[in-house]
Amino acid sequence: KPLALPGAHVVVTGGSSGIGKCIAIECYKQGAFITLVARNEDKLLQAKKEIEKHSINDKQVVLCISVDVSQDYSQVENVIKQAQEKLGPVDMLVNCAGMSLAGKFEDLEVSTFERLMSVNYLGSVYPSRAVIATMKERRVGRVVFVSSQAGQLGLFGYTAYSSSKFAIRGLAEALQMEVKPYNVYVTVAYPPDTDTPGFAKENQTKPLETRLISETTSVCKPEQVAKQIVKDAIVVTMGLFRTIALFYLGSFDSIVRRCMMQKAKSETIDKTA
Numbered sequence: 001k002p003l004a005l006p007g008a009h010v011v012v013t014g015g016s017s018g019i020g021k022c023i024a025i026e027c028y029k030q031g032a033f034i035t036l037v038a039r040n041e042d043k044l045l046q047a048k049k050e051i052e053k054h055s056i057n058d059k060q061v062v063l064c065i066s067v068d069v070s071q072d073y074s075q076v077e078n079v080i081k082q083a084q085e086k087l088g089p090v091d092m093l094v095n096c097a098g099m100s101l102a103g104k105f106e107d108l109e110v111s112t113f114e115r116l117m118s119v120n121y122l123g124s125v126y127p128s129r130a131v132i133a134t135m136k137e138r139r140v141g142r143v144v145f146v147s148s149q150a151g152q153l154g155l156f157g158y159t160a161y162s163s164s165k166f167a168i169r170g171l172a173e174a175l176q177m178e179v180k181p182y183n184v185y186v187t188v189a190y191p192p193d194t195d196t197p198g199f200a201k202e203n204q205t206k207p208l209e210t211r212l213i214s215e216t217t218s219v220c221k222p223e224q225v226a227k228q229i230v231k232d233a234i235v236v237t238m239g240l241f242r243t244i245a246l247f248y249l250g251s252f253d254s255i256v257r258r259c260m261m262q263k264a265k266s267e268t269i270d271k272t273a
C-alpha cells in the first residue's frame, strides 16, 4: 500500500539545498511534517522559510537540525531521537546529503576518496541505522537513498564519486531484503545532472572529458527530479532490472520470511514453556 504523506514525519538529509530541499517541499505540499538535516544553520533556516510558504494546513511543522551526517554515529542517532520526540516516529527517511568532486584519478587527493565515501556512503548508513529498528517495530517506513546515474555507470572523472554512489546501491538492495517482511520499503534514485548549487560547484572542477560526456544529456530541474523521487518512494514499483532478478530475489525473500516465522514460533514456544 502507498505511504500516506498527510501527517507523516519525513526526515530529509541534505534538505537545505538543491534536490533535498525540493523533496522536502514536495512532501510538505502533500501534508507531511518535515525534519531538515544539514550542517549550515543559515541555509537550514532559509530553506525552512521557503518550505513553509507551501503549507496546506496550520499544524504543519518544519524542524531544522544541524549535524554532519558523516562524522559520528552517536551524534546522528541523538538528533534523530530529538526529531522523533518533537514530531513522532520517522515514517520516511530521505538520504540526500551528499557531494561530488570530479577529477582524473591521479589528480584527486587521496583525502577526496575518503571524504566522498564518508559523506555519500556513511552519511547514508548512519541516519538509516538510526531509524530502521523503529520502522521495523511499527511495520511502517520508507528509506530513500539518492545515488546518481554515476552510481550505475563509472564515468571519466568520477573515480571517487561513482564508487561512493555504487556503494549506496549495495547497501540499499541488501537492506531491502532484510526489512521487506516488516513492511519497510527501500528505494534508490539514480538522478541525472540536475541544476543545483552542488552541481554548479562540481562544474568548477570537472575535467574537459567529464564535461563533454555530461553535455550529451540535458540538465534536469531539481523540482522535477524531486517529484519523481517522492512518487517512487510512496508507490514502490518494480523496474526492469528488478523484474529480471525477480526469480532469485523472490526465492531469497521466502528464505527470509521462513526464518522470521521460525523465529516467531520459537519465541512463542519459549514463552509458553
Ligand SMILES: NC(=O)C1=CN([C@@H]2O[C@H](COP(=O)(O)OP(=O)(O)OC[C@H]3O[C@@H](n4cnc5c(N)ncnc54)[C@H](OP(=O)(O)O)[C@@H]3O)[C@@H](O)[C@H]2O)C=CC1
Pocket (backbone or CB within 6 Å): 013, 014, 015, 016, 017, 018, 019, 020, 037, 038, 039, 040, 041, 043, 067, 068, 069, 070, 096, 097, 098, 099, 100, 119, 123, 146, 147, 148, 149, 190, 191, 192, 193, 194, 195, 196, 197, 198, 199
Ligand atoms: N545535482 C546533481 O547533478 C545530482 C546530484 N545527485 C545527488 O543528490 C544529492 C543532492 O545533491 P544536490 O542537490 O546537487 O546538492 P547540494 O550541494 O545543492 O545540497 C547538498 C545538501 O547536502 C547537505 N550536506 C552536504 N554534506 C553534508 C554533511 N556532511 N552532513 C550533513 N549535510 C550535508 C548540504 O548542506 P550543508 O552543506 O549545510 O551541510 C545541502 O543541504 C547528493 O547526494 C548528490 O550526490 C545525484 C545525481 C545528480
Ligand SMILES: CCCCCCCCCCCCCCCC(=O)[C@@H](N)CO
Pocket (backbone or CB within 6 Å): 099, 100, 147, 148, 149, 150, 152, 153, 155, 191, 192, 193, 194, 198, 199, 202, 213, 214, 216, 217
Ligand atoms: C542506465 C543509465 C543510463 C544513463 C545514460 C548515461 C548518460 C551519462 C551522462 C553523464 C551523467 C553524469 C551523471 C552525474 C550526475 C551527478 O551525480 C553529479 N552531477 C552530482 O553533482
